[in-house]
Amino acid sequence: MFADRLVEAAKTYGPLCVGIDPHAGRVPALFGGDTGEGLTNWGEAIIALAAGRVAAIKPQVGLFERLGPDGMTALQHVCQTARKAGLLVLADAKRGDIGSTAEGYASAYLAAGAPFEADAVTVNPYMGLDTLEPFMRQAETHGKGVIVLARTSNPGSADFQARDLEGAPLYARVVEALGPLITRLKGASGWSGLMLVAGATGPDEARTLRKLAPDALFLVPGYGAQGAGAADAMAGFVQGPDGLMGGLVNASRSVTFPKAAETATRLADWQTAITEAITAAQTDLRAAQMETMK
């Protein structure tokens, strides 16, 4: 089961997930710059440093898609290379559509041998539970995960997600409706591979979500460059036999574009900068875990 693999990896390496976000114009010339080939080389170079150090990577599909079919080829390489290297791959696609089209997306990201095969994919719940079902079926068949947007990390999450839907915030109603799906993807660890996106910029909401869904693993964006600290990022984690546990905390820009990496002209200097940034994020998260355990 995906949930058990994630929990095992998080026990070994900590909760850090490295976001692979090739922002326009920011992939170093060292790797070929802003082309499909550049994105492949850059992504694979990060994977080489992340493998054996962190639990997972999260490629941001939109930043590959902007380069068209070449960008999608780079995404394919990144997913394949990362999985071969033993990293969990969370494809951040935020897809969502009705029946047959949702099946298309699910078979693109979750099926065995899928073109962009990942261990889990992010999906948008706005269109309703029937639109999540094709992802659920692929996840059940192939031991994968489904990551549902609940409370995102951007200011606009206040526009609809945080507003009152029949007595509770919309995001809480979404999580409430996901109950049976959470049960379906529960592993031997007790955790479910029906993950929830719970933005690090909303620690109170994360604690609410944890109460509503005690077994769902969280994917926490917004840590690092988006402004949230480690303690806030793990606000929805809980103390268990193996320490503070509850999902993965994603860092993208702070880990893959640290200043020292952007100014690096030699591969070795870039590698050092990335490795140091990964280690710094892990240390920061670990310190917050220790602080919370006191």
Added chain:
Amino acid sequence: MFADRLVEAAKTYGPLCVGIDPHAGRVPALFGGDTGEGLTNWGEAIIALAAGRVAAIKPQVGLFERLGPDGMTALQHVCQTARKAGLLVLADAKRGDIGSTAEGYASAYLAAGAPFEADAVTVNPYMGLDTLEPFMRQAETHGKGVIVLARTSNPGSADFQARDLEGAPLYARVVEALGPLITRLKGASGWSGLMLVAGATGPDEARTLRKLAPDALFLVPGYGAQGAGAADAMAGFVQGPDGLMGGLVNASRSVTFPKAAETATRLADWQTAITEAITAAQTDLRAAQMETMK
């Protein structure tokens, strides 16, 4: 402006939009079957019959994406060929993400010279208004449209969209919040290129949406194979100087996979079947327009 081009095309050809939905296993062997090349050939063959007959096509991105980079190359060919043939292209991608990633998607679908350049793209509002802004900026700069999911045509639209958010259905709150965006994309015709997805299976909701957003063009899915008739599909249209107007009505399976096309072994027979299906849908919609005008 996109809105004016759409209104002009709808006046000339009627409200039919042809959905290009390459469902798994249904692209005829005649064109190469379920491969990137097959999807390109099939899509371009439909475009050749749709050009000069209908206003627009709507490729369903998920059904291209399922074939990976090859499928996305087919999508690229379909978008380019259709625009060259004078058809409006509505890319049905249902994307949605925060700032920089939304910029990635917007530049993939709406920028001038974008890899999958379309005239408009469908987006999901769940993450909030700030996530729509990158699409709005590309639309304003390049005279394109943005199509926001409001009330979709699937049963699951009842799960969240139809529920009460602070005194009105969520989908109505979404449309309410879109007011300033609708104004920003308004053309000389008085109609706005900030379109709303208003499922044909919910005619009452379409009438509600029309009251809330009198100027927004609608994209109406669910007509034909999904079960809704022509009158229901145009429930949100209004009587004006040029007849009943209000957006586009999409038909996919009923027009691109009619029985006679699925059994065709010769290209000419397939072409006849598709042309007849397009004409039948147009006649059906036209009759409902006339009925409503009485």
